[in-house]
Amino acid sequence: MVKPSTFSRPDDKKKFVRDKFSAISGRYDLLNSMLSLQIDRYWRWKTTRLLRQFPSGPILDLCAGTLPLALELTRQAGERRVLAVDFCEDMLRNGKKSLPDDDRKNRIFPVCGDGEEIPAPTDTFYGCTVAFGVRNLARTLQGLQEMYRVLRPGGKLLILEFSRPTNPVIKPIYSLYLNKILPFVAGLVSGDKEAYQYLASSIAAFYEPEELLAMMRQAGFTSVRRKPLTFGIVSIYIGCK
Numbered sequence: 001m002v003k004p005s006t007f008s009r010p011d012d013k014k015k016f017v018r019d020k021f022s023a024i025s026g027r028y029d030l031l032n033s034m035l036s037l038q039i040d041r042y043w044r045w046k047t048t049r050l051l052r053q054f055p056s057g058p059i060l061d062l063c064a065g066t067l068p069l070a071l072e073l074t075r076q077a078g079e080r081r082v083l084a085v086d087f088c089e090d091m092l093r094n095g096k097k098s099l100p101d102d103d104r105k106n107r108i109f110p111v112c113g114d115g116e117e118i119p120a121p122t123d124t125f126y127g128c129t130v131a132f133g134v135r136n137l138a139r140t141l142q143g144l145q146e147m148y149r150v151l152r153p154g155g156k157l158l159i160l161e162f163s164r165p166t167n168p169v170i171k172p173i174y175s176l177y178l179n180k181i182l183p184f185v186a187g188l189v190s191g192d193k194e195a196y197q198y199l200a201s202s203i204a205a206f207y208e209p210e211e212l213l214a215m216m217r218q219a220g221f222t223s224v225r226r227k228p229l230t231f232g233i234v235s236i237y238i239g240c241k
Helices: 010-035 039-049 068-076 089-097 140-150 170-190 193-205 209-218
Strands: 059-062 082-086 108-112 125-131 151-162 222-229 234-240
Touching (some): 010 089, 039 068, 068 108, 068 125, 082 089, 089 108, 125 140, 140 151
Parallel strands (some): 059 082, 125 151
Antiparallel strands (some): 151 234
16 A cells, blocks of 8 residues: 655655546546545535635635536636646546536636646635645645735635544544545546555545644644534635735
């Protein structure tokens, strides 16, 4: 199993993650919905609702993948424009193919770019969202500093990320599902079991919530806080510029 600690250089991790997401990009949305029992839709809805004070954008959706969060961002606000940035071009291509034939197609702008060197000017966006992508950054603090840079003063950062439940009943069930059931099922469907083994190991190795909140403060964010969802399986991390 490939673990985050396997990578001796940040660029090695970048290449591995890009290659793995490229390999599973065609079935990524199907697997997400199936493996989360479609609860991922609720998580994205909750995240996007936290930007309702900015109904007209522009918003940055970083690590945008196949664009599910960009779609929810534009669904909830009819005038909102979203720059959707991801460093895996195949993910963006597959997401673009599945865009609905309505006005949202003209309000989502997919761009292939690096979350640690965001291709956007300083003080541009009212909001920045990152769904399940911070964990895959090779240089987390640098990525957070870039998110701070591109936000306008008064803008808001929302990070939706997996966390580890602490409930004594939920914890062992979740661990069994994450480490055994998910890689097996996902491997059968996607043909790439290693990608989902990495997912499990990267969640296990990710920062504790207080560590990530401290890094957000170090990057410059204020009013930093966390909202756990679904027994703590995921969390929304919130920060303001």
